[in-house]
Amino acid sequence: MLMPALLIAATVAAAPADQTPGEVKTFKDWYVACDNVWSCEAGTLAEEGGEFTTAMAVRIRREGGPDAPFRIELSPPEEMATGPARLKIDARPPLSGTQDTEGDTWLDEAQSLAIARTLANGTKAALMLSDGKSVALSLAGSSAALRYIDAVQQRAGTLGAIIATGTRPDTALPPALPQLTARAASKLTELPDLKRYPEIIAETGCEYRMEGVEDTVHPLGQRGGLDMALVLIACDSGAYNFGSAVMVATRPMEDPNAGWEFAPAKFDSPTGWGGDDQVPQVVNADFTPETGTLYDRAKGRGIGDCGVASSYVWDGDMFRLSEKHEMGECRGVWEWPRVWTAEVSVVR
Numbered sequence: 261m262l263m264p265a266l267l268i269a270a271t272v273a274a275a276p277a278d279q280t281p282g283e284v285k286t287f288k289d290w291y292v293a294c295d296n297v298w299s300c301e302a303g304t305l306a307e308e309g310g311e312f313t314t315a316m317a318v319r320i321r322r323e324g325g326p327d328a329p330f331r332i333e334l335s336p337p338e339e340m341a342t343g344p345a346r347l348k349i350d351a352r353p354p355l356s357g358t359q360d361t362e363g364d365t366w367l368d369e370a371q372s373l374a375i376a377r378t379l380a381n382g383t384k385a386a387l388m389l390s391d392g393k394s395v396a397l398s399l400a401g402s403s404a405a406l407r408y409i410d411a412v413q414q415r416a417g418t419l420g421a422i423i424a425t426g427t428r429p430d431t432a433l434p435p436a437l438p439q440l441t442a443r444a445a446s447k448l449t450e451l452p453d454l455k456r457y458p459e460i461i462a463e464t465g466c467e468y469r470m471e472g473v474e475d476t477v478h479p480l481g482q483r484g485g486l487d488m489a490l491v492l493i494a495c496d497s498g499a500y501n502f503g504s505a506v507m508v509a510t511r512p513m514e515d516p517n518a519g520w521e522f523a524p525a526k527f528d529s530p531t532g533w534g535g536d537d538q539v540p541q542v543v544n545a546d547f548t549p550e551t552g553t554l555y556d557r558a559k560g561r562g563i564g565d566c567g568v569a570s571s572y573v574w575d576g577d578m579f580r581l582s583e584k585h586e587m588g589e590c591r592g593v594w595e596w597p598r599v600w601t602a603e604v605s606v607v608r
Contacts, residue, residue, distance in 0.1 A: 281529075281581075281600035285408060286589050288401030289314075293586070293597035294412040298324025298434035302405040304397055306592035313337050313395050315565070315592025317387050318347065320376055320406070324413045324434030326420065330372040332357075334365040336389055343390025347375075349382045376422045380406050438602040440580050442573035445549035446481035446608070451489050452509045452520040460522045464505040465538035466495035473502065477509070478547050483576045486510040490554070490574075491522065492545050496533065500562045505539040506531070506554070506579075526578035532558040532568065542570075551606050554579055566590035573604055 284293040286305070294300040300322050306315035319333045334345040334357065345365045346354035355375060357367040367375060379385060380403040387395040407416075407423040413432065415421040420430025454461065454475050461475070473494040480488040492504040506525040511518045524539040533541035542556035552574035560566030566587045572579035584600035587593045 281584050281586075282412070284586050284588055284597055284599060285405070286401070287404035287408075289398035290401035290405040291587070291589060291591075291593060291597070292405035292408045293599055294409065295598045296435060296600050297437055298413045299598065299601070300324070300409040300412060301597050302402070302409060303593070305589060307398070308591070312565075312592035313340070314397055316595065317395060317397055318379075318385075320372075320379075320409075322372075322409060322413070322422075325432070326430045329369070330376075331369055332367040332372050332375055334367070334387060336363075336387060336395065338363070340395075341389035341391040341393065345390070346388040347379075348386045348388050348394070349375075349378050350384060352378070354388050373420070373422065376406055380423055440573055440582055440602045440604045441575055442552040442582070442604050442606045443481065443483075443576045444552050444606050444608045445479050445490075445574070448479040448481070448487050448489065450487075450516065451477045451479060452491065452511075452522075454491070454493075457520065457522065460491075460507070461493055464493050464495065464507070466493065466503075466505055468496050469494060470497045470502070473497065476504075476547075478549060480508070480552070480574060482513055485513055487513055489520075490525070490547060492542075492547070493539075495541055500559050501543050502545075503533045503541045503543050504545040505541050506545075507539060527572060527581075528578060529570075529581045531572075532556045532570070551604070553582070560588070560590050565592050565594055567596065569596060570600075 282294040289305050291305055292302040303319040304314050304317045306312045316335050322330045336345050344359040346356050348354040355367055357365040359365045382399055385397040385399055403423055410416045410421040410424045415430055416424035417426030418428045418430040475494050476492045478490040480490050489509040491507040491509050495503040495505045507522050508525045509520040509522050511520045527540055531540045532543040543558035546555040554572045557569040558567050568586045570584045571582050573582045582602045582604050585596035586599050587596040
């Protein structure tokens, strides 16, 4: 039977105080994001209403902690020159690097701090392409974006800060990586036939069910004397986002003739759609049984340069957030920056 509506609001379990995803911020023509373990990146955005040539043309990535990796990546648009790119800041000589197999150019890591400081204090910059052409880059917002990284990584006032420099040693350590245990799904002799439970679909709170879209059921395995199955009920939808109400069906292992009972799936953090009085929904759902991972990816618009993507692992009782990427600005950032991560151990 369906959990009463009064209890549905409790299906998002309270997360520990330190389990807070980071944020994505926009400063003029630059974005910046940091995750829960102080892994940060800043990069260029496309011009407002313009072409995407400058989007992610420069990305600065720095990990938290002293002596942590600090890299600067140059990424020309795919339709432009394919050779190594160079970065020119003001009247200084162009900076060269090493091109990887993906076509991106990585500047000398030993010089990353100096380059980032020069970039933030510069007045103009350009990406120099291998065919002699160049792409002008806006530096508006770069200093604020890098200052935000200093603040999150607790480097402000230290020798290791990019912008907010000081005299103190750079010694702050990032939070420990959260540890999660995921249960790989195992096969069941039988899965619930949703046609026998029409009332379940009717009571999910889905307002608009798209015709022709099928509900799906996946085995979760057996635990606590119960057969358990993941039920994804096709729910609200749009042109490029398809919502699924997430439920868990259970029945006694020793009684294969028993009927299935359904309850809203529990999550340790909010999902893509669904309010407090609804069954949780994920968007454009996918499930990988080998790792017990449920994927949720909501696009901000059809071309996919903004949105929120999360993955949750099944621990035998609830789905726990294992990774989250987010981008609020629809300005050409196809690889949404990460704001949450965890180390996952899979048990079978």
